Amino acid sequence: MPALVLLxxxxxxxGKGKATDLLGGSVDYVVRYQGGNNAGHTVVVGDQKYxxxxxxxGILTPECxxxxxxxxxxxPSVLFSELNGLNERGVDTxxxxxxxxxxxxxxxxxxxDKVTERFLGKRKIGTTGRGIGPTYADKINRVGIRVQDLYDESILTQKVEAALDGKNQLLTKVFNRRAIEAEQIVEELLTYADRLRPYVADTVLVLNQALDDNKVVLFEGGQGTLLDIDHGTYPFVTSSNPTAGGACTGSGVGPTKISRVIGILKAYTTRVxxxxxxxxxxxEDGAALRRIGHERGVTTGRDRRCGWFDAVIARYATRVNGLxxxxxxxxxxxxxxxxIPVxxxxEIDGxxxxELPYSQTDFHHAKPIYENxxxxxxxxxxxxxxxDLPKNAQAYVKALEEMSGAPISAIGVGPGRTETIEINSFI
Structure with missing residues (x-):
């Protein structure tokens, strides 16, 4: 049962997009299992950047x-905007x-999302303001709107009204904003129903049947391990589980069907x-990494914070994901x-x-100990x-592999689809 998780x-x-794209020709299904349009991948195909x-x-691989x-x-508005953009460039979606x-x-x-983040001021978390956190909160509070609800206007109306009962109190009495009309929301959501319909499926059934038929399924996580709601640097995290366990809950495929878990590591470290x-x-080193690496968020457009490779984080990712x-x-x-410092x-309190400290306080006070x-x-x-790599580049890769606790099976040496050294096949 060749199910792989890539995170x-x-x-x-x-660089998860590059890794997924590299495998795209060898897999039958590529599955996003968490997150939303707060994540982003850049894939370079020839002279085209997506x-x-x-x-x-996997949307860029015709066989997938x-x-x-x-x-x-x-x-839905972001989804259709993205689909339209790809269709205009000749991509079959x-x-x-x-x-x-x-x-x-x-x-x-x-x-x-936007008014709450603004209200927090200096205590803000740094969300993308795209509604991801509040949507996951609605899901947990059991007032969320699911894709299938668009096909039953009565259920949709009831759910929107229930969700707005509390939110309008918050908007009007705390944030001094206008109340939102449920009827207007329902009307807007229903405009997406017909266009969404051809894509909607029982994906749990589809994926499990595919694995039973010996198809190759690749699960693609958004964000990263240190942004996981449970295992990341809480509260500065996303609202879902990008770690390997999230692939199971976010797709309906059980853990016994996963054969390989691949972690994507940048040769240095960034965060947004x-x-x-x-x-x-x-x-100047941080500025150079940002400039040479073109470190600007695909989705946010914000400059990424840059730093040297952190082997402590890499070891942690190996452990919590079973990489x-x-x-x-x-x-x-x-x-x-x-x-190159690593x-x-x-150093914490001398x-x-x-290993990564479980205490938020300790991690905030952690000072890096470097080896050059x-x-x-x-x-x-x-x-x-x-x-083909210079001896020192080979030694750098081997050192990172030893420090991180799992074999490095592929190396990106440039942004292009073909600029990759494959040491061991993932499939």
């Missing part, structure tokens, strides 16, 4: 069926499947939004440094700590095998 092993933006926010990366699972939250149990991001979810970041750089392999991306960005442990590795100056973007 971010840092704070997101590790920015995907909600759609699985892309699936939006039940764990994803869907903004007709094979897309969307779970009828996926939750809908409504206009009032977006409103609540607020929250602790022990190896963050505020000097079997790593895909190391953006190794080429490090070309030109004489010495964080091998933290003590050396080699020799750099290289040779262009590596044309490398096709591991042996």
């Amino acid at each position: 971010g092993a840092q704070w997101g933006d590790e 920015a995907l926010h909600l759609l699985p990366s 069926t892309p699936v939006i699972g039940n764990g994803v939250v869907v903004d 007709s094979k897309l499947l969307i779970s009828g149990n996926a939750h809908i991001i409504t206009p009032y979810n977006v409103t609540v 939004g607020a929250g602790p970041f022990p190896t963050e750089l505020f000097d 079997t392999d790593f895909f190391l991306t953006k190794l080429d960005v490090l070309t030109g440094w004489e010495q 964080c091998v442990a933290y 003590k050396r700590v080699e 590795l020799p750099g290289w100056s040779e262009d590596i973007t044309k490398a096709k095998t591991f042996a």
